[in-house]
Amino acid sequence: MEQTMEAIGFRRYGPAEVLEPLEVARPPLTPDGVSIRVAAAGVNPADWNLRSGRLRRFARLTFPFVPGADVAGVVAAVGPAVARFRPGDAVYAMLPNVAGGGYAEYAAAAERAVVPAPPNLSLAEAAGVPLAALTALQGLRDQAALRPGTWVLINGALGGVGHFGIQIAGALGARVVAVCSGRNADLARDLGAEEVLDYTRDDPTAGEARYDAIFDTVGATPFRHWRRALRRDGVFVTIVPTLGNLARQWLTRVGGGPRLRTFFVRPSGADLELLGDWIAAGRVRPVIERCYPLAEAVAAHRHSESRRARGKLVLIVDERLAASRAGAAPRRDVARAESGGDAVSASRQG
Ligand SMILES: NC(=O)c1ccc[n+]([C@@H]2O[C@H](COP(=O)([O-])OP(=O)(O)OC[C@H]3O[C@@H](n4cnc5c(N)ncnc54)[C@H](OP(=O)(O)O)[C@@H]3O)[C@@H](O)[C@H]2O)c1
Incomplete structure (x- = not known):
């Protein structure tokens, strides 16, 4: 049976108010894919440019659409070809922009786009980095x-x-x-x-x-x-x-x-890894102006659309996970929560 999850998205183009709670299918896990239990998702102008329909000539969306290109969280499951990650690892990633999917409990990304989250950031801070x-x-x-x-x-x-x-x-x-x-x-x-x-x-x-x-x-x-x-x-x-x-x-x-x-930015695990090194070394840090609960995505979009955001805005999907430092993410708790008949997380043994 298809597994579902909670997300925020939209069923039609329009103002921030078209964002609504959705129950959608969990993204399928591909052989080289990583399923991420999302702790937090970054907000980017691309999210509301897609939502407003401004980009509709360039990007055809299927509705309901779940926006969000930036995610930080912990690995819930990995496809059989994935060697670098195992359930419980704290990671962050940029998802392809027009695919979206970040404003949700789970996101899926190709292994090459996923990188260990910088150990000196909380997962909420890490979510503000990728795009x-x-x-x-x-x-x-x-x-x-x-x-x-x-x-x-x-x-x-x-x-x-x-x-x-x-x-x-x-x-x-x-x-x-x-x-x-x-x-x-x-x-x-x-x-x-x-x-x-x-x-x-x-x-x-x-x-x-x-x-x-x-x-x-x-x-x-x-x-x-x-x-x-x-x-x-x-x-x-x-x-x-x-x-x-x-x-x-x-x-x-x-x-x-x-x-x-x-140019258009492209997801790159290698580049995200370099950024992670600079962050770990204290040479680069994200400035997060404000974190909103996922349920307040409308307010987060309005804030971003004001063009006055200072640094980044972040949506908190799982409060406990988002507060944990990537270097000390509760690996075992998460792995346990993911187990127990969960077909997705059972797809690979650590
Ligand atoms: N090509 C790509 O691949 C790509 C990738 C990412 C983003 N983008 C685009 O790049 C733009 C910026 O993205 P972002 O995430 O940085 O946006 P953002 O966080 O919303 O930028 C807000 C900032 O813009 C400043 N600002 C607004 N009007 C200004 C002006 N006239 N002169 C100087 N600063 C001004 C504001 O500073 P003050 O409050 O100090 O005015 C505020 O700090 C967006 O249009 C986004 O769609 C494109």
């Missing part, structure tokens, strides 16, 4: 090609992606100028920005500074505006892909002068 930190890493390392000593300006520096961006740029050896509102300036400095520009008072491109890279997480100002603050061989990386940006990406590749690059 946003992977975006910052893949944008700054792969698209902007930051190297030690290069100067990068990060716009939207205290959002989910931006606050990781400050720290990841620092871990890559780059020097950071952060653009955010004045209320966030102290935190930006605390995370490693050498200089902070308040966009509510000044135009960040107005000074004499010329950057090697500009990393834009906001998308409110066009490339032609930022261009003048770039060195001739500089690069503007935007994580807000538009048709115009995709066209300009090609034009600036052949035209000479500062380039524009845009």
Whole structure:
């Protein structure tokens, strides 16, 4: 008999209020898959962009749809081809964005996307990491090609992606100028920005500074505006892909002068592992502005949609698990709770 679970999702596109409690089938376990008992799920703008229907031309959803790309929890079961994990392991993962599935008691991910959760974080904190930190890493390392000593300006520096961006740029050896509102300036400095520009008072491109890279997480100002603050061989990386940006990406590749690059984040266990190493070493940390119980997902979406979130917002799915540190997750309790005729968890012996 099919096993069900509780989740929050939507049956039609619309405002935050279309989110509702659902009873849905547990995701099936594939041979190379890991079933995760979810402790907490991160909230990302992609979740409400999917919910509102804004992305419907690019991503066809089947209803009811359970959003959520970020999960942290403990392994409930593994497929027969999985070698790295066993039930009870504390893990985190980025699920493919359009697949969703994080706002639920259980999620399934391919083994290659799953990584041990950093031992110095609670699982609630770990849930705030994957998608946003992977975006910052893949944008700054792969698209902007930051190297030690290069100067990068990060716009939207205290959002989910931006606050990781400050720290990841620092871990890559780059020097950071952060653009955010004045209320966030102290935190930006605390995370490693050498200089902070308040966009509510000044135009960040107005000074004499010329950057090697500009990393834009906001998308409110066009490339032609930022261009003048770039060195001739500089690069503007935007994580807000538009048709115009995709066209300009090609034009600036052949035209000479500062380039524009845009991209979509992809799940990567290897990249998440690197981030986990930096987190364990204290070089990167998630800032979690607020945790909401899963049942308050409507309020969490409204908060995220305000575009004023500071760092990350997280949904707590299992309060006890979410509070436990990944390094001290109650492995045996969880393994026991998962046993007893549970066909999913019985699929592999530790
Ligand atoms: N391409 C991809 O693969 C990818 C991946 C992840 C995210 N994204 C997109 O990237 C965007 C950012 O994601 P996120 O998770 O970082 O969002 P977020 O957490 O909601 O960002 C909120 C932050 O944006 C700042 N902000 C708002 N308006 C601003 C402005 N005009 N200038 C400077 N800062 C401003 C706010 O700072 P203040 O309160 O200080 O103004 C707030 O800290 C979203 O549109 C998301 O959909 C794309």
